[in-house]
Amino acid sequence: xxxxxxQPRTISNWLRLQLELDAxxxxxxxxxxxxxxxxxxxxxxxxxxxxxxxxxxxxWGGMAIYRATGGGFVVANASVTQGFDLLNxxxxxxxxxxxLIWLALAVRGRVTSQTRLIIALIMAALGLLSAFRASxxxxxxxxxxxxxxxxxxxxxxxxxxxxALSLIATIFTAYDWLNDELILTNQRVVYDxxxxxxxxxxxxxxxxxxxxEDVQDVLATTETYAKHWLGYGTIQVKSARLNGDIRFxxxxxxxxxxxxxxxxxxxxRKTLSAQNFERLVADHIYGQKAPxxxxxxxTRETRVMRWLRWxxxxxxxxxxxxxxxxxxxxxxxxxxxxxxxxLLLVVASLALTISTNLLLLSSFTVAIILSLIxxxxxxxxxxxxxxxxxxxYILTPEKVVDIEKKPFGPEDRREAGMGAVNxxxxxxxxxxxxxxxxxxVLTTAGGGTPFTFCRVPQPRDVVAKITEYNVRFKRADQNRxxxxxxxxxxxxxxxxxxxxxxxxxxx
Numbered sequence: 001x002x003x004x005x006x007q008p009r010t011i012s013n014w015l016r017l018q019l020e021l022d023a024x025x026x027x028x029x030x031x032x033x034x035x036x037x038x039x040x041x042x043x044x045x046x047x048x049x050x051x052x053x054x055x056x057x058x059x060w061g062g063m064a065i066y067r068a069t070g071g072g073f074v075v076a077n078a079s080v081t082q083g084f085d086l087l088n089x090x091x092x093x094x095x096x097x098x099x100l101i102w103l104a105l106a107v108r109g110r111v112t113s114q115t116r117l118i119i120a121l122i123m124a125a126l127g128l129l130s131a132f133r134a135s136x137x138x139x140x141x142x143x144x145x146x147x148x149x150x151x152x153x154x155x156x157x158x159x160x161x162x163x164a165l166s167l168i169a170t171i172f173t174a175y176d177w178l179n180d181e182l183i184l185t186n187q188r189v190v191y192d193x194x195x196x197x198x199x200x201x202x203x204x205x206x207x208x209x210x211x212x213e214d215v216q217d218v219l220a221t222t223e224t225y226a227k228h229w230l231g232y233g234t235i236q237v238k239s240a241r242l243n244g245d246i247r248f249x250x251x252x253x254x255x256x257x258x259x260x261x262x263x264x265x266x267x268x269r270k271t272l273s274a275q276n277f278e279r280l281v282a283d284h285i286y287g288q289k290a291p292x293x294x295x296x297x298x299t300r301e302t303r304v305m306r307w308l309r310w311x312x313x314x315x316x317x318x319x320x321x322x323x324x325x326x327x328x329x330x331x332x333x334x335x336x337x338x339x340x341x342x343l344l345l346v347v348a349s350l351a352l353t354i355s356t357n358l359l360l361l362s363s364f365t366v367a368i369i370l371s372l373i374x375x376x377x378x379x380x381x382x383x384x385x386x387x388x389x390x391x392x393y394i395l396t397p398e399k400v401v402d403i404e405k406k407p408f409g410p411e412d413r414r415e416a417g418m419g420a421v422n423x424x425x426x427x428x429x430x431x432x433x434x435x436x437x438x439x440x441v442l443t444t445a446g447g448g449t450p451f452t453f454c455r456v457p458q459p460r461d462v463v464a465k466i467t468e469y470n471v472r473f474k475r476a477d478q479n480r481x482x483x484x485x486x487x488x489x490x491x492x493x494x495x496x497x498x499x500x501x502x503x504x505x506x507x
Contacts (some may be wrong), residue, residue: 015043015178023183026192027207028460030468033187037260040181042232042252049173057166064159068151070144078138084130091130098123182235182248184260186268187471188212189237191246205433207426207463208246210239213474214422215265220258237261239423311385315457325465327393329455330437337384341377348373383407393453397469400442402451414451418473420444421451424466426459442466 016038023038084092102119105112129139150156179194190209215237222233233254237246251257312334316327352373356366390405398418405411421442428438438459442451456462 015040018178019181022179022194023181023192026179026181026194026205026460027183027185027190028464029185030187030464030471033185033468035183035185036264037184037257038181039235039248039251039253039257041177041250042230044230044232045250046174046177049177050170053166053169053173057163057170060159060162060166064156064163066140066142067147067156067159069142070147070150071140071142072147073141074132074137074139075141076132076135076137078136078141078143084134088130088133091126095123095126095130098126182246182251182257184257184264186212186264188467189215189246189261191248204430205426205428205438209424209463209467210237210246211422211467211470211474212265212268213471214239215261218258218261220254222254313389323397325395327395327453327456327462329388329391330435330457332435332437333455334385334388337388338381341380341384344380345373345377348377391454393456395466395469397473400451400466402453416442416444416451418470421466421470424463424470426463428459440466 019038019040020035023035029035098119102116102123105116105119133139176195179192181192183190183192188209188211190207193206195204217238219236219238220233221236222228222231227233232250232252235246235248235251235254235257239245312331313328315331316325318325349370352366352369355361361369386407390403390407390411392401392403394401394403396418400416400418400421402414403411405413422445423443425441425443426438427441432438432455437455437457440453440456440459440462442453444451453459453462
């Protein structure tokens with residue numbers, strides 16, 4: 001991807017730069033992964049979204065400026081000239097046209113009663129306005145000598161506040177438009193849909209992705225002449241999995257993105273095939289086995305103070321020897337589970353204090369009751385703590401495991417091979433994005449119930465790690481298939497030598 005600062009300084013390149021910066025912050029890249037191309041919604045989508053906030057800004061801001069410079073509304077006897085002027089005659093003509101429409105609708109009976117009522121109200125308003133203007137009144141009247149000192153009165157302050165809110169809505173609409181993009185990396189295609197209320201604070205993010213190995217086809221369409229001339233349309237990336245497609249509407253330069261994705265898919269398949277053949281021949285024929293590196297376990301962890309780690313373990317837990325990563329739900333859900341026992345302790349303690357004063361309970365009785373309360377609270381707290389620890393989401397180089405277990409009770413364990421995972425999506429709400437957790441959904445080739453890593457911390461890190469493991473596994477799986485084929489050829493060659501079908505090589 002070309003460096004932004006090497007391009008001419010135009011609005012188009014500036015928007016492209018903002019998309020690339022947002023894409024870099026939207027996904028966590030895996031090992032040796034880089035962003036190749038980004039496309040977002042066409043500017044026509046932004047203009048459509050800005051109509052309402054811009055009209056609000058112009059309306060409220062215009063009214064505030066009008067009043068601040070000496071403007072007034074509905075002023076009687078503002079004009080010496082009375083009678084019908086051009087505007088009054090225009091209103092009369094409009095009333096006559098509306099009257100004709102009313103009569104045409106009246107023929108149809110009750111079906112048009114609601115529409116006729118609205119037309120009648122509009123005609124009445126025009127009649128009153130025309131009569132008011134004919135008597136010398138004006139709806140809008142500007143006179144700085146009469147309407148002075150209005151810049152910061154109560155009404156204008158309200159108008160200024162409404163104008164500021166409209167300006168903020170305009171800025172956030174533009175920012176939200178910049179946060180939707182289709183991202184192409186050298187490993188996957190990612191659709192990022194980020195809905196923003198307050199940037200970096202209150203956002204809701206949804207992500208879909210398809211690995212390049214699983215991309216079947218890419219469709220790019222400009223459905224109408226207007227879209228074709230303006231250069232935007234729909235991009236649909238088809239996956240090997242049923243209902244796993246990515247569809248991005250109103251995308252800018254859809255044909256270019258299609259070419260980029262399919263070019264990278266073809267290049268990847270060609271490169272992988274060539275590299276695999278060279279590596280396998282070097283390994284099996286010449287004994288030059290290339291060393292394999294285990295996946296790196298670098299990821300952000302939720303760590304607590306050392307003396308609290310017996311209560312809240314590191315999240316995730318990482319085993320360097322087996323390259324296994326284990327996630328649990330965010331620590332806030334342990335805290336939420338412990339709120340019940342804590343509330344019980346507070347309420348029971350207050351009730352015991354009141355009962356002691358009213359019923360004059362003995363110290364022994366109070367000690368027994370208090371001990372029972374503490375025992376119940378401790379047992380309940382231990383139950384919640386054990387329930388939190390037993391929900392685990394495990395990632396290994398070969399599989400994903402989802403374990404949900406009740407304390408001292410039943411266990412629901414689901415497991416799928418890494419090769420079966422062909423789609424990963426991320427979902428956060430406004431609250432979960434603010435607190436740093438979300439859901440990661442994995443779908444498998446079998447089309448069964450998706451694996452859902454619920455409420456895991458730093459969900460983008462989870463997606464990046466699963467993506468890295470998945471890419472490694474699928475490429476290793478291709479190596480295993482080619483290895484089997486090479487082994488078959490080797491046995492066939494040895495059989496030919498044994499039956500003297502070919503000459504043995506001379507030393």
